[in-house]
Amino acid sequence: MPERQVNTQDTMTMEVEAQVVEPVRKSIRVRADAARAFRIFTEEMDSWWPRTHHIGSSPMKRVVVEGRPMGAIFTEQEDGTNCPWGSVLTWEPPHLFVMAWQIKPDWQFEPDLSKCSEVEVRFTPADDGTTLVELEHRGLQRHGMGCAKMREQVNAEGGWGALLGMFAAKADEAS
Numbered sequence: 001m002p003e004r005q006v007n008t009q010d011t012m013t014m015e016v017e018a019q020v021v022e023p024v025r026k027s028i029r030v031r032a033d034a035a036r037a038f039r040i041f042t043e044e045m046d047s048w049w050p051r052t053h054h055i056g057s058s059p060m061k062r063v064v065v066e067g068r069p070m071g072a073i074f075t076e077q078e079d080g081t082n083c084p085w086g087s088v089l090t091w092e093p094p095h096l097f098v099m100a101w102q103i104k105p106d107w108q109f110e111p112d113l114s115k116c117s118e119v120e121v122r123f124t125p126a127d128d129g130t131t132l133v134e135l136e137h138r139g140l141q142r143h144g145m146g147c148a149k150m151r152e153q154v155n156a157e158g159g160w161g162a163l164l165g166m167f168a169a170k171a172d173e174a175s
Helices: 008-018 034-041 140-155 160-174
Strands: 024-030 060-065 072-077 082-092 096-101 117-125 131-138
Touching: 024 140, 024 160, 034 117, 034 131, 034 160, 060 082, 082 117, 117 140, 131 140, 131 160, 140 160
Parallel strands: none
Antiparallel strands: 024 131, 060 072, 072 082, 082 096, 096 117, 117 131
């Protein structure tokens, strides 16, 4: 009987898929009601998302979030192209927004949703008129071999914590 060859890349990929990478969790309280906070985070993402955070091939003009299940999330670039980087998975204003993070560890677009992580954002109103915004970036192991690097980057100083801070500044300004 001939020996069976093992593809090292396939074995490594299966090992990564078998492990669970700890989600990135961040939260912030904003001085806005849940409906306004949800709207600013999603429909008005362009008002707070930094122009440096994109995967397009030219400078970013604006971020677009199509507010519906399976709506696209993309940036319009200065060269006239649109650069997709996410899809809306759950759209439940004003309490829940979930998107597929369609960005590979090498910061390129990933069209296959089965290879994408998810970002869930919950908006919980408080009695004092503020809203607790909780973000969880999960399923990072779906990114394969670069999943640990991806987690490190979205959890780093310029990652989700900083982005929530920019969002909160805009939400607080609008109140």
